[in-house]
Amino acid sequence: MPNIAQGINKKVAFKRQTGVGVQASTSAAQYLRRKQSIFTLKRDTYNTQDEIASHQQLISERLGAQMVDGKLSGLLSPGTYSDWLSALLRRDFTAGASATAVSITVAGTGPYTLTRAAGSYLADGFKIGDVIRLSVGSLNAANINKNFLITGLTALVATGIPLNGVSLVAEGPITGCTVTTQGKKTFTPAAGQTNIYYTVEEFNTDISTSEVSTDVKVGQVALKLPGTGNAEVDFTLVGLNQTSGAVQYFTSPTVETTSNVLSTATGALILNGVQNTIVTSIDLTINGQETPMDGVVGSNSRPDIYRKKLLVSGSFSAMLSDSTIDTLFRNETETTLVVALTADRTSNADFISIVLPRLKVKSSTTDDGEKGIVGTYEFTALYNFSGGAGTNSEQTTMSVQDTLA
Known part of the structure; x- marks a missing residue:
């Protein structure tokens, strides 16, 4: 009996080309998870459907x-x-916005506000929909390194919610904080x-x-x-x-x-x-x-x-x-x-x-x-x-x- 190909044994890999007509080189490709590919x-x-011959049949x-x-x-x-x-x-x-040495006051009961004493979220490049984290500074453990989704934004105030649904703790101003948009954006x-x-x-x-x-x-x-x-x-x-x-x-x-x-x-x-x-x-x-x-x-x-x-x-x-x-x-x-x-x-x-x-x-x-x-x-x-x-x-x-x- 011949071997029969099975989907579980198929591997799918891809790599960027440098341009059209330039097949990617053999190294540094990436395997891809899938349900199906x-x-x-x-x-x-093209056939001779429109051509008539005496034998009344398709020619090519x-x-x-x-x-x-x-x-x-x-x-x-x-x-x-x-x-x-x-x-x-x-x-x-590419990497999103970040700001260092920021004085932050945490307030609210959900949505929460992260109010900075100086500077500007807008000038730093933060946007509504960004997920940020606070780090550095003497922040409460409930507020540090937590995914925070920005739902409203002005120069000094970021309004939003923690993605895991666990409450933030009111505090501040806490000086020397870092605010970072997580991962990358496109x-x-x-x-x-x-x-x-x-x-x-x-x-x-x-x-x-x-x-x-x-x-x-x-x-x-x-x-x-x-x-x-x-x-x-x-x-x-x-x-x-x-x-x-x-x-x-x-x-x-x-x-x-x-x-x-x-x-x-x-x-x-x-x-x-x-x-x-x-x-x-x-x-x-x-x-x-x-x-x-x-x-x-x-x-x-x-x-x-x-x-x-x-x-x-x-x-x-x-x-x-x-x-x-x-x-x-x-x-x-x-x-x-x-x-x-x-x-x-x-x-x-x-x-x-x-x-x-x-x-x-x-x-x-x-x-x-x-x-x-x-x-x-x-x-x-x-x-x-x-x-x-x-x-x-x-x-x-x-x-x-x-x-x-």
């Missing part, structure tokens, strides 16, 4: 220009898909957008077959955040070429990430500046509109992949408790959505947060039955003209913060 080489077909069929159609689904975890997310958003992850910038291509290999270890797709771009990702259960991602990728062989192409890729899968049971959701406890699910689609160019005469390869503007849209469902969300729809009132999901319930857990600084609800419907009534609301995220340096939001449609990026 399929990269298929597709060719245009030819294969034309090719492309790679890629699908990869997985469970969202810090660091695992950060490279692909940054490529889709067209900006690499967002679609107003200029200087990146244009990233990958080489992706699927290697079946049990039958020693390799398929290497090149000039691969991340075209779209669908994020699924259920009320209970794991956060999921579905990537759509597109490439220009694929080759097969009997030897693994990438040599000794870095092992997969080991971070915990994110769950909507741990974290927070902020809608319209207020923590929301009745949202039951969120679906978010980030579409880079990446499309292979048409074929050219004399070649079965397409020259490149062109892109259009980034589109971000989605929907969320929420238990019907008042008319607040419906009113946003009826009045065309723009709002802000922040979602932060943590890998566990500790005060300094790894996390991923997503900020849509300018969001418009475009539909509002409710269901019925012998149960709690649920409303479903579709939305579109828009470019935030008013954000940028010195303001409390990014000048972008969407930003992502990841502690392990």
Whole structure:
């Protein structure tokens, strides 16, 4: 009996290319966790369907220009898909804002305020939706090194909540504190957008077959955040070429990430500046509109992949408790959505947060039955003209913060 390839034995690895048409070198690739991945080489077909012959049968069929159609689904975890997310958003992850030697007063009962005696959160580059931590100084143990989600921001006051839900302790002013945005951030910038291509290999270890797709771009990702259960991602990728062989192409890729899968049971959701406890699910689609160019005469390869503007849209469902969300729809009132999901319930857990600084609800419907009534609301995220340096939001449609990026 021949060996039969099994999905459990397939390994998926990827590496950035230096540009289109330049296959990545064999070293320093990264294995990728997944639920499922399929990269298929597709060719245009041309036949003689429109040609008539006396025998009344099809004469021939030819294969034309090719492309790679890629699908990869997985469970969202810090660091695992950060490279692909940054490529889709067209900006690499970079460190967020920080400030040192700050005098901080902690007050409130939730939301809390972190008031500084001097300086400016805005000038330092902090934004609504950032997850920060306080460190250094003689801070109370309940306040130090704890994930704090900023829900409101002025020059001197950061308003927000601890992501693990454990109360802060009022104190201050405490001098000599450090305020740090955790991990790294990416967002679609107003200029200087990146244009990233990958080489992706699927290697079946049990039958020693390799398929290497090149000039691969991340075209779209669908994020699924259920009320209970794991956060999921579905990537759509597109490439220009694929080759097969009997030897693994990438040599000794870095092992997969080991971070915990994110769950909507741990974290927070902020809608319209207020923590929301009745949202039951969120679906978010980030579409880079990446499309292979048409074929050219004399070649079965397409020259490149062109892109259009980034589109971000989605929907969320929420238990019907008042008319607040419906009113946003009826009045065309723009709002802000922040979602932060943590890998566990500790005060300094790894996390991923997503900020849509300018969001418009475009539909509002409710269901019925012998149960709690649920409303479903579709939305579109828009470019935030008013954000940028010195303001409390990014000048972008969407930003992502990841502690392990």
